[in-house]
Amino acid sequence: GAVVSQHPSWVICKSGTSVKIECRSLDFQATTMFWYRQFPKQSLMLMATSNEGSKATYEQGVEKDKFLINHASLTLSTLTVTSAHPEDSSFYICSARDSSLDTGELFFGEGSRLTVL
Amino acid sequence: GQNIDQPTEMTATEGAIVQINCTYQTSGFNGLFWYQQHAGEAPTFLSYNVLDGLEEKGRFSSFLSRSKGYSYLLLKELQMKDSASYLCAVMDSNYQLIWGAGTKLIIKP
Numbered sequence: 001g002a003v004v005s006q007h008p009s010w011v012i013c014k015s016g017t018s019v020k021i022e023c024r025s026l027d028f029q030a031t032t033m034f035w036y037r038q039f040p041k042q043s044l045m046l047m048a049t050s051n052e053g054s055k056a057t058y059e060q061g062v063e064k065d066k067f068l069i070n071h072a073s074l075t076l077s078t079l080t081v082t083s084a085h086p087e088d089s090s091f092y093i094c095s096a097r098d099s100s101l102d103t104g105e106l107f108f109g110e111g112s113r114l115t116v117l
Numbered sequence: 118g119q120n121i122d123q124p125t126e127m128t129a130t131e132g133a134i135v136q137i138n139c140t141y142q143t144s145g146f147n148g149l150f151w152y153q154q155h156a157g158e159a160p161t162f163l164s165y166n167v168l169d170g171l172e173e174k175g176r177f178s179s180f181l182s183r184s185k186g187y188s189y190l191l192l193k194e195l196q197m198k199d200s201a202s203y204l205c206a207v208m209d210s211n212y213q214l215i216w217g218a219g220t221k222l223i224i225k226p
Binding site for chain 1: 152157162
């Protein structure tokens with residue numbers, strides 16, 4: 001099946017620094033990618049929808065200036081957590097939809113666990 | 118509002134069968150997904166139903182009734198590695214995924 005690669009898997013950073021997470025579709029093109037956040041013992045929460053070549057669409061309550069999303073190509077979307085704080089510590093997951101399929105199936109990355117000290 | 122309901126936790130015995138139910142109320146419907154998630158890992162896709170009926174995939178089967186807003190995931194011949202959370206998600210008319218909170222399945226020997 002289709003593969004989505006997410007990097008890094010783990011990241012620890014100091015409060016106030018910025019962290020970039022990459023999401024790549026390895027063997028398919030994805031015009032749309034999704035970014036989720038999951039806090040412990042909670043369900044996945046959609047943060048934003050990333051569209052290739054245009055601005056991301058953010059869900060209510062998600063600060064677009066804090067969580068910068070760039071979808072510069074059909075195979076790569078990046079999420080940058082700017083000026084990270086301990087409350088941003090979470091599991092961040094991306095998913096992508098294969099543009100050539102009409103099933104609507106989403107393929108997920110492995111996830112990135114961010115710990116802000 | 119949009120709502121997905123599934124049990125919080127279920128317990129079953131190795132080798133047995135378990136059914137995890139999911140009911141939904143969403144604005145529009147473009148399919149229902151079941152995902153498996155082991156602790157600390159990203160969810161993995163199990164099934165996708167957009168038409169009524171049963172879809173079978175090995176030990177896992179998924180059923181959908183759109184008129185009742187109801188789905189279930191059936192797991193047969195349970196193995197210890199099936200211990201995980203099972204997430205039900207519905208794609209609404211805007212192609213947004215609405216997620217349930219997940220059902221934690223505990224398998225006992």
